[in-house]
Amino acid sequence: MNSPLFRVRDALRTGPQSLAELARATGLDSDSTALALAHWRQRGKIRRIFALGTAAHGGSTCASACAACRGCAAGAAAPSRDESRYLWLDQDQT
Amino acid sequence: MPISAGGPRRVIALVGNPNSGKTTLFNALTGAHQQVGNWPGVTVERREGRLRLDSGRELMLVDLPGVYSLLGGGGLDQDIARQYVQSGAADGIVQVVDVGNLQRHLLLTHELLELGGPLLLVLNMMDEARARGQLPDLDALRQRLGGIVVLPIVARRGEGLAELRHALEEDFPRADAHLPPLYPPAIQDILSVLRAGTGDLGPLDRLRTLEGLAAVPPEHEQGFREAREAIVDKTGEDAADALAAARFAWAEETASAALPAVSDALPRDTWTQRLDRWILHPAAGLPIFLLVLYALLVSSFNAGAIFQDFFEDSSKALFVHGLGHVLLAAGLPDWSVQALAGGLGGGVSIVLSFVPPIAFTFLFLAALEDSGYLARAAFTMDRFFRRLGLPGTAMVPMVIGFGCNVPAIMATRTVEDPRARVITALMQPFMSCSARLAVYLAFAAVFFRGYGGQVVFALYLTGILAALVTAWLLRRGPLRGADRPLALELPPYRWPGLRSVVLHAWQRLRVFVLRVGKVIAVLGAVLLLLPGIGWVDGGLRGTDIDHSLLAQGSRALTVVFAPMGIGEEQWPAVAGLVAGAMVKEVVIGVMNGIYQRQESADLMAAYREPAIGAELRAAVLTIPAHGREFLKNLTDPLGFANIGDTAASAAAAGADHATLRGLAAGFTDLSAFAYLLFVLLYLPCASTFAALRRELGSRWAWFSMVYSLALAWLLAGSVYQLGTFDRHPSQSLLWLVMVLTVVLVFWWWWRRPGHIAMAETHILGRGPGS
Numbered sequence: 001m002n003s004p005l006f007r008v009r010d011a012l013r014t015g016p017q018s019l020a021e022l023a024r025a026t027g028l029d030s031d032s033t034a035l036a037l038a039h040w041r042q043r044g045k046i047r048r049i050f051a052l053g054t055a056a057h058g059g060s061t062c063a064s065a066c067a068a069c070r071g072c073a074a075g076a077a078a079p080s081r082d083e084s085r086y087l088w089l090d091q092d093q094t
Numbered sequence: 095m096p097i098s099a100g101g102p103r104r105v106i107a108l109v110g111n112p113n114s115g116k117t118t119l120f121n122a123l124t125g126a127h128q129q130v131g132n133w134p135g136v137t138v139e140r141r142e143g144r145l146r147l148d149s150g151r152e153l154m155l156v157d158l159p160g161v162y163s164l165l166g167g168g169g170l171d172q173d174i175a176r177q178y179v180q181s182g183a184a185d186g187i188v189q190v191v192d193v194g195n196l197q198r199h200l201l202l203t204h205e206l207l208e209l210g211g212p213l214l215l216v217l218n219m220m221d222e223a224r225a226r227g228q229l230p231d232l233d234a235l236r237q238r239l240g241g242i243v244v245l246p247i248v249a250r251r252g253e254g255l256a257e258l259r260h261a262l263e264e265d266f267p268r269a270d271a272h273l274p275p276l277y278p279p280a281i282q283d284i285l286s287v288l289r290a291g292t293g294d295l296g297p298l299d300r301l302r303t304l305e306g307l308a309a310v311p312p313e314h315e316q317g318f319r320e321a322r323e324a325i326v327d328k329t330g331e332d333a334a335d336a337l338a339a340a341r342f343a344w345a346e347e348t349a350s351a352a353l354p355a356v357s358d359a360l361p362r363d364t365w366t367q368r369l370d371r372w373i374l375h376p377a378a379g380l381p382i383f384l385l386v387l388y389a390l391l392v393s394s395f396n397a398g399a400i401f402q403d404f405f406e407d408s409s410k411a412l413f414v415h416g417l418g419h420v421l422l423a424a425g426l427p428d429w430s431v432q433a434l435a436g437g438l439g440g441g442v443s444i445v446l447s448f449v450p451p452i453a454f455t456f457l458f459l460a461a462l463e464d465s466g467y468l469a470r471a472a473f474t475m476d477r478f479f480r481r482l483g484l485p486g487t488a489m490v491p492m493v494i495g496f497g498c499n500v501p502a503i504m505a506t507r508t509v510e511d512p513r514a515r516v517i518t519a520l521m522q523p524f525m526s527c528s529a530r531l532a533v534y535l536a537f538a539a540v541f542f543r544g545y546g547g548q549v550v551f552a553l554y555l556t557g558i559l560a561a562l563v564t565a566w567l568l569r570r571g572p573l574r575g576a577d578r579p580l581a582l583e584l585p586p587y588r589w590p591g592l593r594s595v596v597l598h599a600w601q602r603l604r605v606f607v608l609r610v611g612k613v614i615a616v617l618g619a620v621l622l623l624l625p626g627i628g629w630v631d632g633g634l635r636g637t638d639i640d641h642s643l644l645a646q647g648s649r650a651l652t653v654v655f656a657p658m659g660i661g662e663e664q665w666p667a668v669a670g671l672v673a674g675a676m677v678k679e680v681v682i683g684v685m686n687g688i689y690q691r692q693e694s695a696d697l698m699a700a701y702r703e704p705a706i707g708a709e710l711r712a713a714v715l716t717i718p719a720h721g722r723e724f725l726k727n728l729t730d731p732l733g734f735a736n737i738g739d740t741a742a743s744a745a746a747a748g749a750d751h752a753t754l755r756g757l758a759a760g761f762t763d764l765s766a767f768a769y770l771l772f773v774l775l776y777l778p779c780a781s782t783f784a785a786l787r788r789e790l791g792s793r794w795a796w797f798s799m800v801y802s803l804a805l806a807w808l809l810a811g812s813v814y815q816l817g818t819f820d821r822h823p824s825q826s827l828l829w830l831v832m833v834l835t836v837v838l839v840f841w842w843w844w845r846r847p848g849h850i851a852m853a854e855t856h857i858l859g860r861g862p863g864s
Contacts, residue, residue: 002343003339003340003342003343003346004342004343004345004346005335005338005339005342005343006339028197028346029195029197029198031195031197031198032197032198032342032345032346035162035198035201035342036342038162039335039338042166043332043334043335
């Protein structure tokens with residue numbers, strides 16, 4: 001089934017992403033993306049992490065740090081200090 | 095079947111996402127014919143209104159709480175909306191959709207179609223869609239929705255409302271047989287089998303159960319287990335994911351069929367984006383928020399103050415002096431005239447004196463809400479308040495509380511999470527309102543010359559600290575529970591519609607006047623009666639204040655205040671506290687009356703020879719006089735400028751020389767500070783109590799009363815005992831040990847799990863297991 005819900009899941013399985021990045025990757029508007037994220041959060045499949053940028057990674061996970069760097073390297077706008085990213089937790093599921 | 099004009103009134107439920115314009119449409123359709131109450135057993139607002147159609151038929155519109163879904167994750171609001179639409183209480187459902195977010199809103203439409211009842215879709219904000227070149231194909235949308243009525247409107251401007259009213263004349267149709275399947279065939283077959291075996295469950299409850307969002311009824315365990323296994327078998331996904339994915343896919347396909355393709359180059363709401371760059375900026379957002387709140391304070395209390403004396407003085411002329419004169423002329427005894435005119439009439443006068451600041455607060459808040467700013471303010475403050483387990487929306491009531499606690503408590507309705515709303519409301523009585531400032535000013539004039547500003551500032555900070563400690567305690571006691579993450583939609587900025595703002599403010603004001611006012615008036619009759627009557631010659635009679643029930647009671651009560659250095663000779667100050675429980679503004683007034691020993695005589699004289707015409711003229715003249723002061727006070731909305739100037743402080747507080755001399759003779763600096771601490775923290779005034787009772791129920795209102803009284807007594811007593819420790823160490827030590835014991839016992843009692851169940855069942859309106 002080509003559902004936006006599964007497109008969000010597939011995008012998250014490639015690595016942690018912010019709401020804006022997910023919306024771009026899935027072709028959804030940000031509101032529908034947020035609702036899809038709400039579903040996966042309610043199901044306990046994702047965790048919200050905070051990407052603080054390359055200079056201030058004190059409280060963030062390695063995954064978020066990498067995602068932040070990759071985002072900058074790819075020429076995307078640098079993540080703002082408060083921007084949340086979403087990490088898919090259930091990596092084994094195919 | 096159409097209902098005849100003389101038949102029973104049809105009920106239509108308005109359903110929609112938050113910010114879909116549902117309430118604006120409700121206001122536009124029903125105007126002033128609305129009733130605001132609570133849903134049974136809970137503190138969620140229930141609004142219903144009458145709509146008279148062109149044919150003369152009348153409809154009852156019920157405005158359900160805004161929800162994104164009826165299935166799960168939406169808390170109390172969602173439970174109420176789901177139970178209502180499933181109950182069959184409504185003859186039809188109108189879903190309000192923001193056409194700019196069609197795909198998201200269609201997720202809710204999917205759930206409403208699942209119900210199978212009459213449904214009408216209203217596409218709101220068509221003007222914005224037109225400006226973006228994103229007008230939907232209405233015929234295509236109708237076809238995708240099985241032929242239900244779909245109407246375009248702009249609720250703010252009233253566009254399309256005539257067509258909507260016309261459509262409401264008749265029963266509107268359900269989706270017909272041409273409705274495309276809501277789920278893929280494999281899932282649809284499984285659902286059909288399940289439906290046949292669980293006919294006693296509502297359609298939405300069945301879906302919730304299947305998706306693991308509600309407990310499975312024991313008699314249906316096998317049916318649900320088989321359905322879940324079948325879905326996993328057919329789709330390879332959990333039932334919850336497969337069903338939700340089907341809804342998302344349906345909404346996307348339906349929106350794509352109705353909307354033109356979006357060009358990537360098309361800018362979307364650049365006006366909103368430009369503003370948000372500043373308003374949501376991590377650094378600039380906070381000062382902008384503070385600036386807006388400052389404007390709110392100035393507008394609510396300075397602008398309200400222009401009319402406050404007019405309302406108070408004119409209502410006093412009519413309902414106190416005028417009524418008293420009529421009652422005296424009718425031959426009623428003095429004490430009953432005092433009770434009816436001074437008490438009930440005085441209560442009405444107090445209620446009306448609150449109307450201007452509360453009306454301005456609600457107007458300003460409604461405008462902020464409609465403009466889209468309030469959601470952004472909550473977002474800006476969320477990172478600070480999250481540490482207390484409160485959403486950012488809790489900030490607004492706290493600031494309003496500096497002016498008056500009553501509108502602050504009513505403004506907690508903007509806090510969506512019911513636990514956070516209870517906590518935020520219980521914090522408000524500790525915010526130092528302008529009435530308490532009058533008491534501070536009088537004492538600052540006598541005791542704290544040269545450093546009055548610092549003392550008053552310390553009192554304000556103590557109030558904030560007490561509010562924060564209260565929030566912390568509640569989060570660790572009965573209102574424990576997972577913090578709800580702030581999920582806010584940031585709607586585009588819009589000019590607030592005047593009609594919608596006025597109606598919204600009027601609804602809240604009416605609730606205050608009619609419901610809170612009743613309690614104030616009754617308490618007023620009791621408390622304002624006390625200074626005028628006493629137990630004389632074996633019966634209750636009108637007497638001078640020295641022999642009144644107030645004096646007798648206050649003298650007896652001074653023993654309670656001994657730990658904070660107040661002796662029997664300071665009974666007028668205790669009497670001020672007793673009367674201040676009614677309304678804090680009267681603390682100084684009662685002391686004035688007592689120290690002058692003439693209040694009672696003055697009151698009766700005003701009843702015998704009222705000068706109502708002159709009083710009304712004087713009341714009218716206060717409007718231009720206060721209007722001139724408005725601009726002068728723009729930089730000082732809380733009235734701090736008077737601190738430090740003895741004469742100005744006393745004048746601002748309304749304290750006369752007799753009172754100032756009386757205070758100076760009876761208090762020391764330390765006991766005066768302890769007294770002020772007590773004034774700051776003790777009982778919420780009657781209006782605040784009534785507002786708490788209305789918003790949270792009696793239990794929390796009484797809790798607030800007992801808790802704040804205990805906190806005030808223990809803290810004020812401890813400050814005095816610590817300050818005089820060297821004079822009587824053993825007595826002070828005993829006091830401090832007692833305070834510590836009380837705190838420890840309270841902590842043990844507070845953390846008992848039974849309280850959590852109590853809060854869940856009685857306050858939040860549901861059992862802990864639900």
